[in-house]
Amino acid sequence: MRFKTNLKNVRTFSKLVAALSTLEKIAWMRLDDENVRFTVIPDTGSQVWASLSMDFIFDSWQLQSAEAQNTINLELPLGPLQRALKSALNGTSASLRLTKKDGIPILSMTITTTTASANTGRDPYSRFSAHNNPRDNNDSHFNAGGDGDDDDGVFAAEPLETHLHREREKIITQDIPVRVLHPETVETIMQPKVREPDVHIQLPPLLQLKAISDRYTKLALASRATSSTTAAVTANFSPKLELSANMHGSLRLALTADTLDIASQWDGLENPELDPGQLNCLLADHPSTKFKEEGPDKWASVRVDGKDWSKVLSVGRLEGRVIACFADDHALILYVYVPQYDDASAEDSVVTYYVSSYSL
Incomplete structure (x- = not known):
């Protein structure tokens, strides 16, 4: 059994999970080659049946199981999933993988974010202003050549000093505990049948x-x-x-x-x-x-x-x-x-x- 994917439409996915979690803490997620379904059936109150195409929230997914259409049925807590998606909102990318940790099945969400860092200090290039072009002065170190060129091929080493902002990549991992459900178990989960609407x-x-x-x-x-x-x-x-x-x-x-x-x-x-x-x-x-x-x-x-x-x-x-x-x-x-x-x-x-x- 294998499931691995990148996430897309994270904001819409997060809104959906937030709406579902208002009704119940636990949802059934069914994955197959074409669709992902979320079902919420609380003890009392309204029931929800959400059917989304796989490419609505997933990208470049890998899905494999012994069941027809590579079906995987998971019971997952909506609270941890909602918090993980909230973290992914500000990320540059996010992926989801079904794996095990200490023998317990989990959905592991890996989120990539970037943070800006700045090193303060003197800018060594600040002397190259529009009013002080080094090629316009008589400093022989910047002479393009010709008479008086005293470049001996030896350059004085200087420390790196810059105030330029640099982006640093940060990886965040959120583990969501799940239960893998047997196909016979989910057969009892039936969508309500109602008469034709008036x-x-x-x-x-x-x-x-x-x-x-x-x-x-x-x-x-x-x-x-x-x-x-x-x-x-x-x-x-x-x-x-x-x-x-x-x-x-x-x-x-x-x-x-x-x-x-x-x-x-x-x-x-x-x-x-x-x-x-x-x-x-x-x-x-x-x-x-x-x-x-x-x-x-x-x-x-x-x-x-x-x-x-x-x-x-x-x-x-x-x-x-x-x-x-x-x-x-x-x-x-x-x-x-x-x-x-x-x-x-x-x-x-x-x-x-x-x-x-x-x-x-």
Whole structure:
């Protein structure tokens, strides 16, 4: 089993890992000849399934295993990986290698950085100023030749003195402990299956949506603290926010509580066209078609945990477009399309979030 690669798109890779780590401390990473997949399945809360092409974050990789497509399955802690990538952000290059240390499998990240150093002192060339060209004076040591040339081939040795800045290369190694998973173990990790969505809509900027969602959550918590006499009850409480969308470009975020009833609405959003070739039914029979025919008053809704929803929206740091698919009163699926900035012709990678709906 062998895996060795150089890293590219380190900043995007770091943002992805940071978003995943808000949901869980451990992730499953699956490597094969074509893709790298990250899966996060916490005990409670939203699940994540990220599929990236190998050349999105890796360069000049070597991958070898006894499994089909040279598949390697690893369980890795996201915290150490996030810290290692943070160190690599300011480096000139970084590489990743699967190896062993004291019999324990690790992903070893080697980061190359450069630091500027300066030696202060007199510059021996400072006397060669524009107003003091050595070839213009009568110093015989700088005579180009001809009469009076007294160069005897012997030069006086001088100490090296320079104030020029020099770059020094520095190597940093970060070791990330991992577990190599058996293929039979990962067969039980299945992506949730949901019915065809009733509404699909492109979300507004996630950081904007997150700011409003967090505000609603804080208001609900403050209201709960005012009305509750038990601090423990308030600490374990997480408000439920209602997200609704229709097939006419509208999205609504609402909070209803004992003393609160507030909502925000976005209009003019895009309902992307579906690809008939990707559907399990005729487009005319698709639930979203029926929702659209019933007009703008026909909404699909889900109820999400306010604190968990805030973690999900952290994926907004990837700055990709996000399509939300609503299965009314059942689940919300977010497809985050991450562009490959150095190759405009390449297909976007997809990070999929599965968010269950809470019942009333």
